[in-house]
Every structure is written in C-alpha cells, then in structure tokens.
Amino acid sequence: MKASSVFGSTLLVVGSEPLLAERAVRQRIKQATAEQPDAEISEVDAAALADGSFADLIGGSLFASRAVVVVDDLAGLPDAQVDLVKRTALDPHPELCLVLVHGGGTKGKALLDALKPKVQVEKADPIRNWDLPKFVAAEARSLRMSMDAAGAQALVDAVGSDLRTLVGALRQLASDYADQAVDVEGVRRYFGGRAEVTSFSVADDALAGRPGAALEKLRWALATGVAPVLVTSALAGTLRGLGKYLDLRSARLPDNEVARQAGVPPWKLKELSRLARDWSPRGVSSAIKAVAVADEQVKGAAADPGFALEQLVLAVDAARGGRRH
Structure with missing residues (x-):
C-alpha cells in the first residue's frame, strides 16, 4: 500500500x-x-x-x-x-x-x-446554535450559492436547527439559485409564511412581553409543521444567553468577549440589552425551569404539546415581570 x-x-x-x-x-x-x-x-x-x-x-x-x-x-x-x-x-x-x-x-x-x-x-459534535449560520453559509458555497450572515440566519429561523432539514432546504434553494446570491428576502420568498412564523419569533415575542402575539404565532407555527421541541429549544437558548448577559453586563468587557462568554453571536447583544431592562436573574431562572418542564411535556409527558406550550408562553411572561402566574 x-x-x-x-x-x-x-x-x-x-x-x-x-x-x-x-x-x-x-x-x-x-x-x-x-x-x-x-x-x-x-x-x-x-x-x-x-x-x-x-x-x-x-x-x-x-x-x-x-x-x-x-x-x-x-x-x-x-x-x-x-x-x-x-x-x-x-x-x-x-x-x-x-x-x-x-x-x-x-x-x-x-x-x-x-x-x-x-x-x-x-x-461529529453537534453544531452550536450560534454557529449554525456559518454552517449554512459553507453548505451554500458547496452548492454553488452565496449567502450572507443575515440570509443564513433567516434560513435557520425558517426551518430550525436540524442539520438534515437545513441541508434539504439549501438543496431546494440551489435548484433555483445556483451561482447566485441568496439574501433574507430570497429565503422569505422561497419558504413563504414559514420564515415569518418560527420558533424563534415565538420566543422573541414571549420574552419581550408580547404574550398575545407569541400565542398567535405559536398556534400558526404548530399548524404549519414547526416541531414543538423547537419552541422550547429557542426559548431555552435565548434565556441561557440572557442569564449569562445579566451576569456579565456589569463587567467592563469588550462586546466580543461578552458575546463569547454568553455563548451568543455578537449581533445578538443589542437584543439582549433590550431584554435585560425587563428581566432579572431570578425571573430568568424561573423561566428556564418552566421551559424544562414544558420540554419534558412536549417530548411525551403531556397529551397535548400545544397546550403545554401555551402555558409555557404565559409562564415566561409572568417570569419576565416577576409576577406570579
């Protein structure tokens, strides 16, 4: 040989x-x-x-x-x-x-x-959520497309974090966008309403104090095939980042270092900064516990995952203001 x-x-x-x-x-x-x-x-x-x-x-x-x-x-x-x-x-x-x-x-x-x-x-370790856009962009290049960071994030938001689903979505895009650049609008046009109502948009509304909008988007997301576990995953990921950000914000560190220690991409710091105005460490801890309970329920412990997620949205909203739910 x-x-x-x-x-x-x-x-x-x-x-x-x-x-x-x-x-x-x-x-x-x-x-x-x-x-x-x-x-x-x-x-x-x-x-x-x-x-x-x-x-x-x-x-x-x-x-x-x-x-x-x-x-x-x-x-x-x-x-x-x-x-x-x-x-x-x-x-x-x-x-x-x-x-x-x-x-x-x-x-x-x-x-x-x-x-x-x-x-x-x-x-063959799982890819961290904040590294998924990089994975998407690299896959796009292998399929003779180019995709900027915003477009890659839009695709992750549209179809979730499962790598097989992401690769399948990219292959669909490649059938029409070979040798072209794909941006946020291209992703939204291709995937229609699904890119507008995702687990991440549900999480964003729930954490920002918009429970009505979160519940409406949740029902639509579930009706269009978004897996319940993606909702708990999105909430858990943002809450973990927010909790770490609350611990780090008093330290005089560069933004890149704060992002690294919080485990989020640098562009997400602005969003965490806005959320931090209405969240306390105790509230984040309470919300994370509610997510853990709901995650177990949607994985088989509850007969109705949709109802469990609706209760989770209300529990997160209550934790946000420190109110009892």
Missing part, C-alpha cells in the same frame, strides 16, 4: 450529530473505493458482532482481497469483542480500511480512550 493509502488504517468517528458522522463515513468509503474499486464494503452495528463475525468481516472474501468495514454504534460493542476490535484498530492489516463510529457519551469510553491517541479521529 502507498503511504497515503486508507487501507491499513483506522478512522474513529466520534460525536452525536448523525449527519456529520455519516458524511465522515461516506468520505472514507469514497476514498477507499477510489483507491481500490473492487474492495468489499461491509457496515454493521457493533451489537451484531456478538456472534464473532468481526473476524470474518475484516478478513475480506474470496472475491475481494481488500475490505472496508464500518462498525456503527461502537458503544454497543459486546464486551467479549472489545479486545479483538481494539487490537485490530490499533494495528489493521494492510488490506483493511476500518471505520469505527461512536455516538459520544460515557459507554465504551475505555475503548475510545485507548484508540484516540493512536488512530485518526473525526469529530
């Missing part, structure tokens, strides 16, 4: 963002098949290796001497197979391209700790 060959190597993909993990796997398979088109490709869940089939997979076959083996959900690897997988990953034979995928968490951490210093690692 040549020095740059992916055969005789192991790639460890770690992280809970499925889209990024799948992309890392696909890229390694693409490299392997470009190098050896006749390589046999096998993909298996780690839990399915309890029967000892891993040894057969890594050995190739009579028809293909080289093997690409992808083991998903490494955390579920049976204890009896850990030693063999570890030894193989640390010293793969020259005709094996091994890819191990771990979704994060503590299960299987001992194996990860043994592999990480000695094999190639590709991270």
Whole structure:
C-alpha cells in the first residue's frame, strides 16, 4: 500500500450529530473505493458482532482481497469483542480500511480512550446554535450559492436547527439559485409564511412581553409543521444567553468577549440589552425551569404539546415581570 493509502488504517468517528458522522463515513468509503474499486464494503452495528463475525468481516472474501468495514454504534460493542476490535484498530492489516463510529457519551469510553491517541479521529459534535449560520453559509458555497450572515440566519429561523432539514432546504434553494446570491428576502420568498412564523419569533415575542402575539404565532407555527421541541429549544437558548448577559453586563468587557462568554453571536447583544431592562436573574431562572418542564411535556409527558406550550408562553411572561402566574 502507498503511504497515503486508507487501507491499513483506522478512522474513529466520534460525536452525536448523525449527519456529520455519516458524511465522515461516506468520505472514507469514497476514498477507499477510489483507491481500490473492487474492495468489499461491509457496515454493521457493533451489537451484531456478538456472534464473532468481526473476524470474518475484516478478513475480506474470496472475491475481494481488500475490505472496508464500518462498525456503527461502537458503544454497543459486546464486551467479549472489545479486545479483538481494539487490537485490530490499533494495528489493521494492510488490506483493511476500518471505520469505527461512536455516538459520544460515557459507554465504551475505555475503548475510545485507548484508540484516540493512536488512530485518526473525526469529530461529529453537534453544531452550536450560534454557529449554525456559518454552517449554512459553507453548505451554500458547496452548492454553488452565496449567502450572507443575515440570509443564513433567516434560513435557520425558517426551518430550525436540524442539520438534515437545513441541508434539504439549501438543496431546494440551489435548484433555483445556483451561482447566485441568496439574501433574507430570497429565503422569505422561497419558504413563504414559514420564515415569518418560527420558533424563534415565538420566543422573541414571549420574552419581550408580547404574550398575545407569541400565542398567535405559536398556534400558526404548530399548524404549519414547526416541531414543538423547537419552541422550547429557542426559548431555552435565548434565556441561557440572557442569564449569562445579566451576569456579565456589569463587567467592563469588550462586546466580543461578552458575546463569547454568553455563548451568543455578537449581533445578538443589542437584543439582549433590550431584554435585560425587563428581566432579572431570578425571573430568568424561573423561566428556564418552566421551559424544562414544558420540554419534558412536549417530548411525551403531556397529551397535548400545544397546550403545554401555551402555558409555557404565559409562564415566561409572568417570569419576565416577576409576577406570579
């Protein structure tokens, strides 16, 4: 094998963002098949290796001497197979391209700790909300479009933070906007009313003391397919940023540093500054607790997620003025 060959190597993909993990796997398979088109490709869940089939997979076959083996959900690897997988990953034979995928968490951490210093690692961590516009802009470039920060944020507001949904929306845009620039108006035209009524606009009205408008937008958002969990996520994200901003505003720090410590993009500081006039740390704490309860309800603990979200909007409004709800 040549020095740059992916055969005789192991790639460890770690992280809970499925889209990024799948992309890392696909890229390694693409490299392997470009190098050896006749390589046999096998993909298996780690839990399915309890029967000892891993040894057969890594050995190739009579028809293909080289093997690409992808083991998903490494955390579920049976204890009896850990030693063999570890030894193989640390010293793969020259005709094996091994890819191990771990979704994060503590299960299987001992194996990860043994592999990480000695094999190639590709991270697939979730993208933070404030970094989503950068992800969108980069994806747009890969689809032969250009999108400024405002347009990228408008798309996030329109379809939510799920990466698959964002990529799907960008592909829709690319069908009409290839080799063009897409701005806020372009996003709004393409996605119609959905870009106007989103989880973030519901959160904005609720936090700003406009419960009537928030409830109206909430009902419309749910009617047009916005997932209830996106509403609790939007409220939680803004409340966390507001709480940190309230703690930091008395410190004489540059805006960029305040934004970094608060975990928000710099442009959001002006909005937090306006909100801070009517919010206290105690009120933010109370609202965050209400969001946590509602989040559990919309994920299955309540029979009517819509009603739970309506109660949440009223609870947030009460917390804003320090009033009892």
